[in-house]
Amino acid sequence: MFVRIPLLLRVPLIYLLIAANTLIRVSVLLLCALFKAMLPIRLLQQMLDGWIIGLAEAWIGFNSWMMDHMTTLQVHFREDAVLDPQGHYLVLSNHQSWVDILVLQKVFNKRIPFMRFFLKKELFWVPMLGLAWWALDFPFMQRHSKSQLQKRPELAGQDIAATRKACEKFLGKPVSIMIFPEGTRFTPHKHAQQQSPLAALLKPKSGGMAYALDAMGQGLHAILDVTLHYPHGIPGMADLIADRIKHVHVDVRLRPIPDALRAGDYENDRAFRAQFQQWMNGLWQDKQQILDGFSRS
Incomplete structure (x- = not known):
């Protein structure tokens, strides 16, 4: 469906989505990393590690979704x-x-x-x-x-x-x-x-x-x-x-x-x-x- 959008509109939309995806995911990821550094409790750090990797995988997943649905x-x-x-x-x-x-x-x-x-x-x-x-x-x-x-x-x-x-x-x-x-x-x-x-x-x-x-x-x-x-x-x-x-x-x-x-x-x-x-x-x-x-x- 999205590939039907004219390239003149689709290209800036892709750039906007990449920027938004990166800004949101990385901001939350860095917040988790800050908590991890400030709270040296092993179980909490392990939990935050899981969140950090999950955010990165979600960032990749969204980029992959755009490749599937906004390009051919x-x-x-x-x-x-x-x-x-x-x-x-x-x-x-x-x-x-x-x-x-x-x-x-x-x-x-x-x-x-x-x-x-x-x-x-x-x-x-x-x-x-x-x-x-x-x-x-x-x-x-x-x-x-x-x-x-x-x-x-x-x-x-x-x-x-x-x-x-x-x-x-x-x-x-x-x-x-x-x-x-x-x-x-x-x-x-x-x-x-x-x-x-x-x-x-x-x-x-x-x-x-x-x-x-x-x-x-x-x-x-x-x-x-x-x-x-x-x-x-x-x-x-x-x-x-x-x-x-x-x-x-x-x-x-x-x-x-x-x-x-x-x-x-x-x-x-x-x-x-x-x-x-x-x-x-x-x-x-x-x-x-x-x-x-x-x-x-």
Whole structure:
């Protein structure tokens, strides 16, 4: 019904609803987080944690409702496993657009534990959303560049320690940690600059995943390997709101986490790092084959 509204009216209505949904949900969420910080009573904090996650899931649910009823986007979804809302997952995906996050949230909302992303420390200062991510226990990371690490090798240890500390609160609880191993969105320029051997993917970076496995130990039980494909070209967020995206394909495969990748020293053991990178490259080669299959269909 809503897609019959002329785009000239529908687009500003979508923006208004997004703003209202974010303002209302995040305001209540932050109020719950404030009570949680002020009242250090374990049972009360656990109850408030449930409310905070519920508000976030409701925020995602409303965004997904708008995608279903105010755009003509069709999400073509296939998976090879039964998902568990009480599971312990590491979610990996290729990264093409900011739309990816909304699609992933739509596919997984309430079907697996609420997804947390590793965020750059600077994103804490994004108005409202930075505080919301903090209240939702998103891990904020201070990652150092290669040049910084070459000058001060001790900073590598600080990165690992910070990751472990950020993940401590997830141990023993249902959790989904989301990582984009490519580290950035795909563009033809970045692809050419990297000289990636894969036609539709950037080279995967294994450091973030290695840190997550090191920090979580046995707290993560499986990998959800996600491949996203937009058959009519990579869209922007404005394309979603203006109803210019008609289809997205989502392939989800449940993969075991090899025991050999849980216990190595990624920073200091060259053989282990090479083994980890080889395993990641294998995953990405499989992902390219999936994308090739989408392109042929």
